Amino acid sequence: MHNQEAPAEHPQLTIGMDIGGTNLRAAVIDADGTIVDLEKLPTPSEAPALEDTIVRVVDTLRARHPQVAAVGLAIAGFLAPDLRTVRFAPHLPWEDVDVVARLENRIKLPIVVEHDANAAAIGEHHRGAAQGGGTWALFAIGTGVGGALMHNGELYRGSFGTAPEFGHITVVPGGRACPCGKRGCLERYCSGSALQLAAHDRIAERAYPESVLFTRFHRQPEEISGRHIVKAARDGDKLGLEILRDVGEWLGRGLAMVQDILDPELIVLGGGVSADADLFLETARAEMA
Incomplete structure (x- = not known):
């Protein structure tokens, strides 16, 4: 057998x-x-x-x-x-x-x-950049800006389950309207949608009329996307580079606020926009200094 x-x-x-x-x-x-x-x-x-x-x-x-x-x-x-x-x-x-x-x-x-x-924070904790314990924060930069906070392997959710919404920290009192109902939220200045808003503003101001972004989209600015802006910046377009520098400045200010309030040992950047962080991370770090 x-x-x-x-x-x-x-x-x-x-x-x-x-x-x-x-x-x-x-x-x-x-x-x-x-x-x-x-x-x-x-x-x-x-x-x-x-x-x-x-x-x-x-x-x-x-x-x-x-x-x-x-x-x-x-x-x-x-x-x-x-x-x-x-x-x-x-x-x-x-x-x-x-x-x-x-x-x-x-x-x-x-x-x-x-x-x-x-x-995303759970994934980073188990298999990514934040394995182990300690206190650390995550910024998820995509269409908007999301946030997460972990302490000794546990998520902090706040009293009503919505913390921490880093993207809805007010950075410009009375600034751009946010879909959340407030004005001047960080995600209106530092996100994929913020890239488009900044491009609309610059095109309306006729800034950098020689820019490929201006020449291509000044008649239909609503058609511009974050990918158009990133590509222009990578090609050395002055308007594209300025918009990404602005995103870096606002990101640095938001990160500095989180650093001052929470004192995390690590901040992880995630989300689709972070894939192009080489275009704005140096500016963000300088703003935090």
């Missing part, structure tokens, strides 16, 4: 989805944290379309990976303490919406919801 080895069980997989104001990214992840599949789509601006897109992406990934056992949603917005309900999301079409209730009957898998910056 021969002993036969039992067939190896298929490892369980998880779908992690980052729902930002500009893009929706979904990854299939194994138990070791390795990404085995990816999908990326623009984020729809209407709630039904966004929910349909989430379900469609999950269905697509599950068709390729049937062993997916759960879904995690990282959402750029203010979450209720139940970690199900989006109270308000400046760049997403949900307000006082129980996202789990909207999706669970369609996805039919366990769904976990977390604030996007907190989710």
